[in-house]
Amino acid sequence: MSRRDVVSKPGLSKRPVFGRAIGALTFFFTLGVAFAASADEAAYETVSLGQGVYSFGTYAARSVFVVTSAGVIATDPVDAPHAMAMREAISALTPLPVRYVVYSHAHWDHAAGGQIFKNEGAHFVSHASCMDFWRRHPNPDIVAPDELLEGSGQIELGETVLRLQYHGRNHGDCMLIMRVEGSDVLYVNDLVTPFNVGLGAMPDYDPGEWVRTLEELEADRSWRRMVGGHGVPVAPREALSQRRRYLQALMTAVREGMEKGLRYEALYDSIELPQEFRDMRGYDLQLRRGAERIFHYYNMGW
Numbered sequence: 138m139s140r141r142d143v144v145s146k147p148g149l150s151k152r153p154v155f156g157r158a159i160g161a162l163t164f165f166f167t168l169g170v171a172f173a174a175s176a177d178e179a180a181y182e183t184v185s186l187g188q189g190v191y192s193f194g195t196y197a198a199r200s201v202f203v204v205t206s207a208g209v210i211a212t213d214p215v216d217a218p219h220a221m222a223m224r225e226a227i228s229a230l231t232p233l234p235v236r237y238v239v240y241s242h243a244h245w246d247h248a249a250g251g252q253i254f255k256n257e258g259a260h261f262v263s264h265a266s267c268m269d270f271w272r273r274h275p276n277p278d279i280v281a282p283d284e285l286l287e288g289s290g291q292i293e294l295g296e297t298v299l300r301l302q303y304h305g306r307n308h309g310d311c312m313l314i315m316r317v318e319g320s321d322v323l324y325v326n327d328l329v330t331p332f333n334v335g336l337g338a339m340p341d342y343d344p345g346e347w348v349r350t351l352e353e354l355e356a357d358r359s360w361r362r363m364v365g366g367h368g369v370p371v372a373p374r375e376a377l378s379q380r381r382r383y384l385q386a387l388m389t390a391v392r393e394g395m396e397k398g399l400r401y402e403a404l405y406d407s408i409e410l411p412q413e414f415r416d417m418r419g420y421d422l423q424l425r426r427g428a429e430r431i432f433h434y435y436n437m438g439w
């Protein structure tokens with residue numbers, strides 16, 4: 138990869154990352170399991186979103202790839218079967234090679250399985266902070282990146298420009314949010330699973346920085362659809378706003394309960410959110426876990 142292809146723009150990070158006191162990071166590698174619910178949702182599917190952008194995967198784990206006139210940019214290989222199925226989907230669309238693989242972030246359930254693309258000569262790209270995570274949590278199934286971004290950047294291939302946006306700490310601290318220049322589709326892994334409350338334990342999420350990042354993405358009116366790392370192939374931008382509102386409603390409810398003197402089980406049992414959020418997938422299973430996570434966030438400072 139040449140510097141001409143990947144242009145690092147450290148100055149684009151919207152605001153510095155302020156270090157909250159970081160407690161022990163608990164890492165879960167079963168993120169997708171909770172979301173797989175039916176045989177249909179386990180089938181790999183490829184959905185064209187225009188301008189060479191494709192959503193690929195299953196309900197449990199999803200990636201984006203971009204077909205250009207000079208080759209393909211793939212993202213998150215997930216695991217070896219997902220990567221192989223994605224390679225087959227790409228081969229059905231173009232004989233061109235996969236030139237780049239971009240990691241949205243460091244977590245194993247998205248970054249593993251990329252060897253098939255390394256074998257054909259693809260260059261791997263991530264944010265530099267992912268390396269800190271992989272040093273602390275090594276995984277032999279993750280191909281090391283060839284190029285590290287210090288902030289936001291972009292990949293230029295053929296006539297296509299893939300923008301890589303860095304918004305600081307949110308879910309881990311190396312998340313890249315992606316969009317092809319001129320496309321209305323945002324690829325935003327794990328910060329939003331459309332119409333789904335996600336995992337209540339919120340593994341490696343900083344709730345405050347998460348809300349800030351979603352608000353920054355909402356302030357950008359130039360995109361209309363989004364692809365998440367789990368869930369449906371594509372969703373309207375309202376899905377991102379709904380997830381932000383859910384988080385804020387949960388945080389407000391927990392704080393109000395604490396102000397009434399409730400703690401632990403009595404607090405978690407007292408939380409009930411408006412119907413809009415009760416209709417989100419996973420609400421019944423995850424709400425109490427979410428309330429516990431947010432209680433610790435306010436009680437311990439993280």
Ligand SMILES: [Zn+2]
Nearest residue numbers: 242244308327
């Ligand atoms: Zn993740």
